[in-house]
Amino acid sequence: MTSRTLINDLAAHADGTVSVSGWVEVVRDQKRVQFVILRDESGSAQLVNPVNDDTAETAASISALTHGSFIEVEGELKHDERVKLGGLEVKVGSLKVVSTAAELPIDSETGIDKRQDWRFIDLRSQRGRLMFKLQTTMLHAMRTYWVDNGFTEIHTPKLMASASESRAELFEVPYFDTTAYLAQSPQLFKQMAQAAGFGKVFEVGPAFRADPSFTSRHATEFTSIDAEISWIDSHEDVMKMHEELLHAAFAAVVEKHGDEIREVFEIDLQVPALPFPRISHAEVKQIVADRGHTIERTDGDLDPEAERQIAAHVKETQGHDFVFVTEFPSTVRPYYHMRDEADEAVTKSYDLIFGGVEISTGAQREHRVDVLEKQAVEKGLEPAELEEYLDFFRYGVPTHGGFGMGLARVMMLMLQQGTIRETTFLFRGPTRLQP
């Protein structure tokens, strides 16, 4: 057998014998000629078999093919402009069924919940393939940016002895004679790496929240993109790295997949211009109020509609899809966010909003252990419970800050999907542990 050619590579391949393999998407079993649409990880092509005495055996095989079966085909490639699908077809020589599919339980009309039950079939679409190829490109561009800029990759433990932030929404794990907790974020350990003198670190890994909510943006397990850097003057240094990272990521995606994204998702994906707009939290509240939206929350934080409104304002006035909302009030930020030197009520922190939805929180961290302890007490925390964390700051630590960002959210907004369930390989929610 000739070696396998990816379907996407057939266009550049000379007419002649080729081997292709993939799964059966469509069979058109006509009396005089049979057509099979074969899809593989790269694309789809038409196989053709004229029915006559010489091809009877192949014709019988094709007639028996079920949708979703995986086959290997050796045949004659012919470029032909009249063929709608890619301007080429493969005339079947030999056909081998590697695995026969039972009747598929879902089709393109099936709703999201049942599609998730059969995610491995759901993902066979061009759409499914594109999402994860694009994600691969995006993550590789991010890591390349980090590596080129002297970052160190870390793999922080997901099993922890204590809660990383709050006891709420924490998964407990019986652990030999004690109890462990699943990490809600790598926050503490990223900071520990700063005390270890790592300078700049990144991690892409799972995070866990025992969050009982059923929104389009929440999951109990999600892939978190995290970075943390030392020797910063303020959260501005973090934002600069953050926007450069996303710029590099989008540039790689647009270059490699822009045309296919246009074809499949009907989105003309743009590389966001640098720098991203920055608007302070106080200004945002004013702008949102001027646009007629009243924030119902009493804690001073923004609500989802305020995020949409400020995104719309930025889009209208600056044509940008991203906006950093900066200097959040101390009241709505955790104790470890550093406060402004000039105004205790304001933190050196930000949220990044993309397409009207918050995708990330970043901040300069408080590295002075006495201040950290004071702020923890103010927030009602017990310093005794934080001893291990506070130790990170007692033996020297540089100024530092960073962000965490949900991968599936970025993907959801980039591809204008209604829910992260579409952009997560295998979604996990309160009632979803399978497959």
Add this chain to the structure above:
Amino acid sequence: MTSRTLINDLAAHADGTVSVSGWVEVVRDQKRVQFVILRDESGSAQLVNPVNDDTAETAASISALTHGSFIEVEGELKHDERVKLGGLEVKVGSLKVVSTAAELPIDSETGIDKRQDWRFIDLRSQRGRLMFKLQTTMLHAMRTYWVDNGFTEIHTPKLMASASESRAELFEVPYFDTTAYLAQSPQLFKQMAQAAGFGKVFEVGPAFRADPSFTSRHATEFTSIDAEISWIDSHEDVMKMHEELLHAAFAAVVEKHGDEIREVFEIDLQVPALPFPRISHAEVKQIVADRGHTIERTDGDLDPEAERQIAAHVKETQGHDFVFVTEFPSTVRPYYHMRDEADEAVTKSYDLIFGGVEISTGAQREHRVDVLEKQAVEKGLEPAELEEYLDFFRYGVPTHGGFGMGLARVMMLMLQQGTIRETTFLFRGPTRLQP
């Protein structure tokens, strides 16, 4: 203040004003002149302060410096061959203490267990920094190999509804109204991605084993390097990818860090030649017996001494540090390893041994659902418990295979360390959940 220069970049920097920052490794506080060895994420350099009336304030600051404190220094860089440390020094102009360290609880003589308690201080050494910079380089080279070869990155769930392989050594997690399990490997989901038509996939992520053992090679949480590929003829295709991957990884590490590895670990790291040696399991048993080692196990598997012996044999006869032991008996392999067409008693699988220790298991997987079910029953498993897994094979699936490999083990053997505790960022064991 001038912008920060990494210490490693001082050598290429012209004499003149520079800003450096890092932590205090050594203070030599002499009467007429003070020296500070400053280390940052890139290296170390000597700061100097001649004591006189003009420098009295700086001299007082330096006298008060504690080991491990983080400082920012602006000063005059001067290249001077007489200075042992890098042939340069920085004459302190201004010095700012960012964070004062309390007395450090460990030093270079402290044993591994206590060093782990204070891992963030332990890792401040050149050794610690090099390990994780090297790891970053290695992983980036692997991912670049995969991306260049058309692989898709996946993030498989760590929360599962059922055991991935066996009920032994499984962490249970109370999960809303039910129980979840922490994934022992991404095995099932990597295979699911093959049924989804992904073709070739990789993942670098955590895996969990409730393993009560205290060996130098085991952890309850570890970073697993996983790949899985479709349309293979045998495990040979998997081994080819596996050895190419490691070749690319070692080549990148040797190129970027070879000199520093020689300096710090006194190891002359070599790029392993392609192809890696392959010896069948049956032959290995013969060779090991000929070398005088009797395997005490009754199940036909190798033992650690047999692994060391075959590695020694390969090193002596072929000068190679790696060896694939192939065609393990079916009796010691899981039901999902494909068996040899000609001999049911033999699997199309392998172990990869590096420096005398097994670092990976790979195999072609059984993709025929009827055979898979039969083999599961033979191994004493309940097909009913495997329904969800077996479903992956009922709707079409290509031939496929892959491997899983422990990152910390590869690092341990590459750097000839006695335990993975040295090469894991934060080790997790039965009695170790902190920091």
